[in-house]
Amino acid sequence: MRKITAVSAVAVALLANGLAGTGLGSAAAAPAGTMQPMSLYAPSALVLTIEPGTGDQQNAVQRAVTLNCAPKPSGTHPAAAAACAELRRAQGDFAALVAPGAPRLCTKLWNPVTVRADGVWDGKHVSHVQTYGNSCMKDAGSEAVFNF
Numbered sequence: 001m002r003k004i005t006a007v008s009a010v011a012v013a014l015l016a017n018g019l020a021g022t023g024l025g026s027a028a029a030a031p032a033g034t035m036q037p038m039s040l041y042a043p044s045a046l047v048l049t050i051e052p053g054t055g056d057q058q059n060a061v062q063r064a065v066t067l068n069c070a071p072k073p074s075g076t077h078p079a080a081a082a083a084c085a086e087l088r089r090a091q092g093d094f095a096a097l098v099a100p101g102a103p104r105l106c107t108k109l110w111n112p113v114t115v116r117a118d119g120v121w122d123g124k125h126v127s128h129v130q131t132y133g134n135s136c137m138k139d140a141g142s143e144a145v146f147n148f
Helices: 002-020 080-089 135-141
Strands: 045-052 063-068 113-121 124-132
Touching: 063 080, 113 135, 124 135
Parallel strands: none
Antiparallel strands: 045 063, 045 113, 113 124
């Protein structure tokens, strides 16, 4: 029993020393109340935007939403659960997003729309920009992620 207690004390001391350098093991590293509990989930938090034009014209963003997928879907996206499920199916690859079902019939009217996704997916930084010929083509490219 004494050996187990000694090993536990050493492990706690090593852990405290290891975390002290990161600021996670010391109360003096940050003011009380600012420490956030560590999550067991890799972060998946994105900012999604839609803007008119081809994206190189410095147009103002028409719409923007936030999307958090871990530990549960949340954010300002109106269909956060569906968008997170769609991204999980595509393994976070925005270029692989395809709306299911029959192909959508869209006109060839050139009225470009650019979508952007910036943030973190499954713990990795992501930045995606894609321009569609018009908003119908954008809607056909994704079931939920960029439909807000």
